[in-house]
Amino acid sequence: MKARxxxxxxxxxxxxxxxxxxxxxxxxxxxxxxxVRQGKVIELELSATDEAAAEVEVRAMCEKLLANTVIEKYTIEIG
Incomplete structure (x- = not known):
């Protein structure tokens, strides 16, 4: 499963x-x-098969590493 x-x-x-x-x-x-606002896109290839579980996992990744939530916001696409 892919996540963006x-x-x-x-x-x-x-x-x-x-x-x-x-x-x-x-x-x-x-x-x-x-x-102009510049950002970044991170693509992940996940072994998860459950979309809801994958989103929870990716959200945890964002909170811990992928985004600085003090100054950055993020959106997640699972598919």
Whole structure:
């Protein structure tokens, strides 16, 4: 079973990488970009066969390692 975790900075947390991308896009002539938020996607291949159990396990992974829950939020896709 596969799981995909999307991790993004929480709203209100400064995103210097996103700001650098926004600035670079402007330098390349893409002037309509007002804001950029940069995050990460983590894909996991799980041995679990039960979708609900897999989601519980991936949520625990996020809370313990994959996301800094003080400043980041995450979403999980199981499939």
């Amino acid at each position: 975790v999307h991790v993004m900075l929480k709203d209100g947390v400064l995103d210097p990488q996103g700001e650098a991308v926004r600035h670079a896009l402007g330098s390349l002539g893409f002037l309509g970009v007002e804001a």
